[in-house]
Amino acid sequence: MKAFDVLPLNEWFPGGNEPLIIAGPCSAESEDQVMATARELKKTGKVRVYRAGIWKPRTRPGEFEGHGAEALKWLQRVKEETGFPVTCEVATAKHVEESLEAGVDILWVGARTTVNPFSVQEIADALKGVDIPVMIKNPVNPDLSLWIGGIERLYRAGINKLVAIHRGFSSFEKSAFRNEPMWEMAINLKTQHPELPIIVDPSHICGNRELLPYISQKAMDLDMQGLMIESHINPATAWTDAKQQVTPEALAQLVGNLTLRKPES
Ligand code: PEP
Numbered sequence: 001m002k003a004f005d006v007l008p009l010n011e012w013f014p015g016g017n018e019p020l021i022i023a024g025p026c027s028a029e030s031e032d033q034v035m036a037t038a039r040e041l042k043k044t045g046k047v048r049v050y051r052a053g054i055w056k057p058r059t060r061p062g063e064f065e066g067h068g069a070e071a072l073k074w075l076q077r078v079k080e081e082t083g084f085p086v087t088c089e090v091a092t093a094k095h096v097e098e099s100l101e102a103g104v105d106i107l108w109v110g111a112r113t114t115v116n117p118f119s120v121q122e123i124a125d126a127l128k129g130v131d132i133p134v135m136i137k138n139p140v141n142p143d144l145s146l147w148i149g150g151i152e153r154l155y156r157a158g159i160n161k162l163v164a165i166h167r168g169f170s171s172f173e174k175s176a177f178r179n180e181p182m183w184e185m186a187i188n189l190k191t192q193h194p195e196l197p198i199i200v201d202p203s204h205i206c207g208n209r210e211l212l213p214y215i216s217q218k219a220m221d222l223d224m225q226g227l228m229i230e231s232h233i234n235p236a237t238a239w240t241d242a243k244q245q246v247t248p249e250a251l252a253q254l255v256g257n258l259t260l261r262k263p264e265s
């Protein structure tokens with residue numbers, strides 16, 4: 001398998017051997033919620049990138065689907081006031097254009113988009129000639145080729161700051177997890193492409209706060225390079241994914257309790 005000539009995470013996002021911690025709410029609900037969460041996360045000193053969903057891909061129609069471009073202004077304010085680089089999910093060429101125009105620092109492709117090669121290609125085409133880091137989640141279903149195919153499409157468009165996000169896989173079986181971790185998929189990707197940074201999204205694997213420490217620690221034990229965890233100023237009132245979000249304080253505690261692997265000598 002041909003290696004991707006991507007930049008190591010450390011070269012474009014220096015942070016030593018510390019895991020890259022990305023945190024923020026599932027959805028940008030209001031300017032106040034976005035700002036309050038960002039300020040509290042900043043205070044923890046544990047977070048390096050702020051995330052928030054601007055366009056929300058809902059499985060069923062008729063629910064909150066994000067504030068769209070209006071909420072990009074709130075992310076701009078987060079950048080100005082806290083200095084956090086910001087990231088949001090993009091699913092169409094228009095999302096890409098609007099995010100780039102608003103100065104979003106890192107883009108990510110969501111699990112419901114990675115399943116569709118046409119959609120990933122549309123995003124890749126919109127990014128031709130643009131130097132921006134892009135993270136790509138695994139597809140909702142356990143299909144490693146589809147995940148690698150999505151990564152290849154972005155790579156062929158010239159993106160060389162790529163990160164894979166392992167967020168677990170949908171299953172028909174009853175399970176303690178919202179999405180089965182199926183670690184073998186991430187391990188397989190890592191074995192085939194050791195050059196590709198992989199981070200883990202414990203929030204969407206777990207679907208509830210209680211399991212987050214276990215999955216986060218497992219990600220560290222498997223030598224994954226970071227975590228994306230949903231954090232909300234008041235999780236109980238969250239408009240989306242309320243059960244899995246944690247307060248900034250709880251997030252700091254969770255990250256502080258992780259045992260990190262010693263770098264190999
Ligand atoms: C999210 O990060 O809020 C999200 C919608 O995730 P996923 O694409 O993993 O379902």
Ligand code: MN
Nearest residue numbers: 026230240241
């Ligand atoms: Mn979510």
